Amino acid sequence: MLNKSRNTINNLSSPFLTIPIIPSEEVRYRLPKKVKVYEYYSISDGHCRVFKEADGVKELGKQEILDPNDVSYMNLFVNGVLQPKESYDVQRGVIKLNTLDVPPKGAPVILQMFIV
Template sequence: MENQQRLPEPYLILPDVPCTAVYVHIPKKITVIEYFAIADGMSNIFTENNGVKGLGEQKILNPSKVSYMNLFINAVLQPKENYEVKKGMICLKTEDVPICGATVVLQMFIV
């Protein structure tokens, strides 16, 4: 082991970086409220009374109080043209109604 040459330690030069401002973006807090219902195969209107029992209070908020919302029927995102949301009610504008047992989920985002 005495024959091994010892290498010099590396010489590092740190670049001279001028002091710059650091901007930190803190995301806004978002509240997500979800409404769950099961379609009966006959109705195209869902109210808070149709909400699934046992999942807590099922509310459909006033759209003017919500930043963004999504409607899913049987896990398929619905285009905004297919439905209208009012306080306490979802009204589907399509000719057909969801099949019996289809899940209806309205996500409401509040910033």
């Protein structure tokens, strides 16, 4: 019986192996543009709707409000809440709130400015 199984193994043809051909594909990567992010931080006094560069938190270094024409995009947060664009105006060095109410005393006012 052992001889019979050896003969069967010897009579088998060798397997047909092929290496698949994968079409070559050119892949290009575009590196993202560098984005510069600037922030202005201030604390509300509970009375004013206008914030100037001089009102910025001095412990964080020089606080600057850039010209909107030089900025690609900006966000204003008052007390941690993102404000709609209609509720504020930004000029070089000044943020003006267009809302009827004033941020509560001690509320942080943060302007993010992005340059792409």
